[in-house]
Amino acid sequence: MKTGLVTRIRKGRGNLLEPMCPSRTVLEHVTSRWGMLVMVQLLEGKCRFSELARTIGGVSEKMLAQTLHHLEADGMVKREVFPTVPPRVEYSLTPLGEGAGEQVRDLALWVEENLASVLKQRERYATRKLAAAD
Numbered sequence: 001m002k003t004g005l006v007t008r009i010r011k012g013r014g015n016l017l018e019p020m021c022p023s024r025t026v027l028e029h030v031t032s033r034w035g036m037l038v039m040v041q042l043l044e045g046k047c048r049f050s051e052l053a054r055t056i057g058g059v060s061e062k063m064l065a066q067t068l069h070h071l072e073a074d075g076m077v078k079r080e081v082f083p084t085v086p087p088r089v090e091y092s093l094t095p096l097g098e099g100a101g102e103q104v105r106d107l108a109l110w111v112e113e114n115l116a117s118v119l120k121q122r123e124r125y126a127t128r129k130l131a132a133a134d
Contacts, residue, residue: 026074029067029070029071029074029076030071030074030076030100030104031104031107032067034056034059034063034064034067035067035070035071035104036104036107036108037056037059037108038052038056038064038067038068038071038077038091039071039076039077039093039097039100039101039104039105040101040104040105040108041055041056042077042091042092042093042097042101043093043098043101043102043105045092046080046090046091046092047090047091047092048088048089048090048091049064049065049068049089049091052064052068052091068091071097075094075096075097076093076094076096076097076100076101077091077092077093077094077097078091078092078093078094078097079091080092
């Protein structure tokens with residue numbers, strides 16, 4: 001008998017297959033485009049907001065702030081404010097966030113390593129769709 005995701009989640013951990021389970025919100029925060037990139041970057045060490053914004057190309061300040069807020073609320077990210085003028089704020093992963101960050105880093109690496117194959121498949125798919133439309 002298989003012991004996949006369905007079996008594991010039914011052992012009192014949450015149930016991603018249930019529409020109202022809060023685990024879906026956590027999954028959304030951790031695996032969103034910006035959530036993944038923030039977590040992967042924070043695996044490298046503490047960062048200030050401006051460092052994250054500069055390193056993660058394409059993220060707006062609003063989306064970065066929202067992503068950090070969600071990850072902090074979920075216990076994945078620690079926000080530390082230093083009493084300087086102006087105040088200095090650093091973000092880092094909590095132990096919980098490190099575990100999740102390692103998982104999403106592996107997925108991100110898989111995507112990068114398999115990008116050429118995925119792009120070839122997209123091209124084949126588009127060619128088939130175009131031929132079927134004729």
